[in-house]
Amino acid sequence: MRSDLMHETLLPKKLALPVFCSDPLSSNAYATEEILLMLSVGGLTLLYLTPWIAAAVVVLLAVVVASYRQTCHAYPNGGGAYAVSRANLGRNASLVAASALLVDYVLTVAVSVAAGVANIVSAVPELAPHAVGLAVGLVVLLAVMNLRGVRESGTVFAVPTYGFVACVFVMLGAGLLDLLLGDTPQAESAAFTVTPQHQVSGPLIVAVALRAFASGCTALTGVEAVSNGVPSFKPPKGRNAATTLAVMGGLTVAMFVGITAFALITGVHVAADPAQLVGAPPGYKQRTVIAEIAGAIFGYQSLGFFAILAFTAAILVLAANTAFNGFPILASILGEDGFLPRQFSRRGDRLVFSNGIVILALFAALLIWAFDASTTRLIQLYIIGVFVSFTLSQAGMVVHWTRLLADRQADHERPATMKQARAINAVGAVVTAVVLVIVLTTKFTHGAWIVVLAMPAVFWLVTAIRRHYDLVDAELRPGPAGVTLPSRIHAVVLVSKLHTPTLRALAFARATRPSTLVALTVRSSSMETAALEREWIERDIPVPLVTLDSPYRDVTRPALDYIREIRRQSPRDVVSVFVPEYVVGRWWEQLLHNQSALRFKARMLFQPGVMLTSVPWQLGSAEALETRRPVSR
C-alpha cells in the first residue's frame, strides 16, 4: 500500500462517537458488576452501599469528562497523555505517562476480551471450560486482522456501538415499563444468598466501600480516547470533539446508573468466590450482571437476552481493537523518539506497525492465560495505569494554561475562559490523584503490585534504550576531518572448493585491481586440499593460493589471524575479503547450505579495517524465486 493512502477521511460526530467511544461505553458492561463483586465480600449486607458508590463514580466521571473537554479545545492536533505531559511536564513525566499507557493498552485488550468472553459464556454456558482458549483465540484473531491492515470503516464501529447503546436503553425502558405496571422483574440469582467471606463492620466497611469504588472507576477507562483523536474530527475539530465527549459522558452516566439501579431492583446476587453462593443448583455458573438483568427483564431464553449479550460481547471486542490501534501508534512515536527499538516506528507492507501489534497481542494473551481470563482479577491491575495517565495529563493541562496566561506577549482573547479551564483541569488533576491513591492502597495486594512493578520496569527500559541510541549517535558523529582514504587494498579470496562461485569471486576480485591478491584456503582434510592445489595448477589460475593449517577444524580463526597479520604489517591499508557464496531459493534449501559462510561473515564484521564482499552465485531455484517476486513498476 502506498504511504499517501494513509490519511483517513475526517469523521463527522455521529461516526466519531462509535470510533472513539467504544472503549469507554463498553466499560458499562462490567463496571456495575465489579462494584457488586467487591461488596459481596460482606455477603448481601453491604449492598446498601451500592447507590452511594455509583454516585461517587458518576461525579468522578463528570469531573474527568469536563477536564478532558478542555484538552480537546487546547490540543487540536491530539492531546494524548504522552504528548501533553511531554509538552508541559518534561521528559520524565511524559515517559511515566507512556509507561502507564503501554501497560494500559495491554490491559485494555486483556480486560475487554475477558469480559467479552464472559458474556459469550453467559449466553452459551457450555463454552465455560474453554473461556481461556476462546479469549486467547480472539486476541490472535484481532492481531491477525490488524496485521492484515483491515481498516474498519466508521460503519463497522457504528453497528456494535449504537447497537449496544440501543439494546441497553430498550432493556432499561422495558424494565421501567414492568415497574410501572407493578411487576418487578426478578433475576435468577435473586433466589440465592451470598455468605460473607469476612464479618465486615466498623472501619472495615469504609475499606470495602473504597475498594468497591476503586473497582467502579473502570467505568472511566477509555475516556481519553476522544482527546487523542481530535485530528480525525471534522472542523471545528476541538469543538466537535468536546461535544462528542459530552455526549459520550451523558450516555455512560445514563447507562451506568440504569444498569446499577436494575441490578439492585432485579436482585442480582453475585459472589467473588462461587463457593459463597448458597441455594444455587449444583454446577451453577455465575452469569455477568448485564446477563442477569437482561434475563430478568426479557427472560433467559428470549431473543432480547441473546441480543444484549451479543452486542455486549461485540462492543467489548471492538474496545479491545481500539488498543490495537493505539498501542502500535504510541510505540511508533516512542520508537521515533528513540525510546523503543526503531523497528516499532517502521510500517509493514500493509501500512501497519506490525511489531507493535505482535507485542501487544503477546502480552495480552499472556495476561489472559495467567489470570484464567477472569475479568475481576485483571481489573485489579487495570485502573492504576489509567489514573496515572489521567493525573499526569490533567496536571500537564494546568501547567499549559498557566504558561499561556503568563505569556504576556500573547494576545489573550479570553483570559477568563482560560482561567476557568485551568480551574477545571486543576480539579480534575486533584480528584484523579486522590482516586489514584485510593486505587493503589485498596488494590495493591490484589494484583496491582504487578503494575506497580511493571511501570517502572517499562520506564527503565525506555530510558535505557534512549541512552543507548544517544551513545551510538555520539560515537558515529564524524569529526571535522572526516575519514582518510586507505593507502592500499589487499584482497583475499576465501576458497573451499574450485567451483563456479569461487571462479567468479576470483574474477571479480581481480577486476577491482587490488594492490595484492591471494586466494586463501584452510586445510580441512589433507586429501581435499591436495586435490584443490592440483586443480589450481591444472586450471592455471593467475592468483597465488595460500593454504593455512587449522588444528581446530575451524576456518574462521586461521583466516582471521592471517588478515590481522596483514593489518599489523600495514595498519593504514585495508583488507578486502571476498566470500564466494551460492544462493538457493527455497527455505528448506537454506537449511542445507551456507551456515559456515554466515558464521564467517558475522565474525569478520568485528575486524577493524576489513571490507567484506559477498560474491553471490544464484542457483536455479534462487533465479526462479527472484522472477516470481513482484516488480514495483
Added chain:
Amino acid sequence: MRSDLMHETLLPKKLALPVFCSDPLSSNAYATEEILLMLSVGGLTLLYLTPWIAAAVVVLLAVVVASYRQTCHAYPNGGGAYAVSRANLGRNASLVAASALLVDYVLTVAVSVAAGVANIVSAVPELAPHAVGLAVGLVVLLAVMNLRGVRESGTVFAVPTYGFVACVFVMLGAGLLDLLLGDTPQAESAAFTVTPQHQVSGPLIVAVALRAFASGCTALTGVEAVSNGVPSFKPPKGRNAATTLAVMGGLTVAMFVGITAFALITGVHVAADPAQLVGAPPGYKQRTVIAEIAGAIFGYQSLGFFAILAFTAAILVLAANTAFNGFPILASILGEDGFLPRQFSRRGDRLVFSNGIVILALFAALLIWAFDASTTRLIQLYIIGVFVSFTLSQAGMVVHWTRLLADRQADHERPATMKQARAINAVGAVVTAVVLVIVLTTKFTHGAWIVVLAMPAVFWLVTAIRRHYDLVDAELRPGPAGVTLPSRIHAVVLVSKLHTPTLRALAFARATRPSTLVALTVRSSSMETAALEREWIERDIPVPLVTLDSPYRDVTRPALDYIREIRRQSPRDVVSVFVPEYVVGRWWEQLLHNQSALRFKARMLFQPGVMLTSVPWQLGSAEALETRRPVSR
C-alpha cells in the same frame, strides 16, 4: 579443543564391557516386566507361558550374540549396521539400516529414560505425578552434559554397570538362600489378583504368547554396540571384542533368567491397565517388576531395595547416554556422505556434534511427552528398528563371507572357519527376520505403525537431501572455459545518514577505483533528505548523491530497480554495492540496530552480477567483545 585430542585411549576388556554393554545389560531392567505385562491381558491364567517365552528369548539372544561375534572378527574397524550393509548390500539397504538406527537411537533414549524414571518412582512414589517432567528433565540434562563435551572415563561407566550387575546377582543369591532355607519371599503384589481384559483361549493364546515374546525381545536391544566399538578395543581388537560380547551375553542370560524366575517365585503380579488389579489398596501405584522382587527379597524399606533401584535407574540413564554418543556420530557420517545436512558433520567448539545432540534430545523428549513416559507404550515402537538393523547387518555378513570365499585369488587361510561363520550369520539373519515379522504383526496396531511410517519418512528425507546436494554440485561445476573477467565495475554506496560509517564506506569505495561511483539514498522524509543533501554539499564530498523516491517507504525496491537498470544498460559489467554498517557487541544491542541492512543484504544476494560489500564500523562495545575473545595462538 584440538582435533588431535580426539583419539581416545584403547580400552581393556574390563572397561570396554561397561562402556559398550550398559545398553544391552540395562535391558534386563524391563524385559521380564514387558513379558508379564503382555500376558496380563489374560489375567493370571497365562503366567504359565512365562518360562517358555523366556527360553525362546534366551535362544534368540544366543543366536544374535554368536552372529555378532563373527562381525567383530570380520570388521576390526567397526561393523555397524550402516557400514556393513553399505559394504555388502548397496546404498539403499544401508540407508534403510541408517533410518532404522536413527529412529532407534531416539527410542533408546526415550525407553531407557522412561524406565529409569519408573524405577525412581518405584522408590519414591511421591514423584509419580511428575514422571513426565522428570524424564524430560533427564533428557535435557543428558543433552547439556553431552553438548558441554563431558567425556566419560571408563570409570564413570564402570560404577553403575558393575554395580547394577553385582546388585542383581546379590539379590538373586539372597533369594536362592531364602529358598534353600525353606522360606519363599513374597512380593507385595502377590496378594492382588488381575482380572483378564479378554477371555483368552484357543488360537488367541498363541497370539498373546507371540506378542509377549516380541516384547521380551527388548532384552536384545543394544547388542550391536560392541561390534560398532571394535576399534576402541586393545589388540587383538577382534578377539577381545568377541570375548567381551560373549561375556555380556552370558551375564544377560543369567540375569534375565534369574529375574524372570524370581518374578514367578515371588508372585509378582502386574497389569497393563491398573484397573485390572483387584485387591490393591486405593491409590496403589504399580512398581517395576525389579522393584517388586527386590522388595520381596530385601523388604520394601531396606537398604538393598533402594540400592537395586538406584543402580537400575543409573544404568538406564547411562544406556540413554550411549545413544547420545551413537546418534551424533551416525548423523555426522550421513552428513559427510551428503544424506543429512552438512552441519551434522561439523564438530562444535567442544569437539561434539552439537546438532545431532540437540535433534536427538528434541525427538526423545517429544516421544516421552507424547507417550506419558510409559515404558510399555514406548517399547511397542522400539523393537522393530532393532530387528531391521539386526537382519540387514547379518544378511550383509552372509554376503561378505560369500564374496570372500568366491574370491579365488585370495589366500584362504581357513575356508572352513569362514563357511562356519557364514552359517552362523545366515542363521542369525533368518532368525532375526522371522522375529521381525512376529514383532511387526503383533505390535503393528499397538504403536509400531508409527515406526513403520517414520522409517520410510527418514529414508525419503535422506535420499532427497542427497539428491539436492548432487544437483547443486552439478550446477556449481565450472565449465572448461571458466569465468570471464567483468569489463567494468559500477560502485554504488548506500547512504541513509552522513555518519562515520558512511564516510568510511565512501572512502573504501573510492579506494577500489571503480569505473563509476555514486552514493544512493532513498527519500524517507523530505526533511531528513534535505538535511542530508545540505550536509553533503557542506562537507564537499566528491561523490555524486542520487536521491530516489519511495512511495512505499521501502529502501530495498528503489535501490534494486536502480541497480537492475545499470545491469540492463551494460550486462557485462558488475555492480558493486557498498553497505555502511555499524557493529555492536552485545546481543541486546543487536535487537536495536541493523534490521534493515540485514534485509537489504539478503535481498541483494539474489541479484545476478552484483557484489555486496559490507563496510563495518566497530562501535566501542564491539571492540570490547573482540578483545575479550580468545586468540588462537
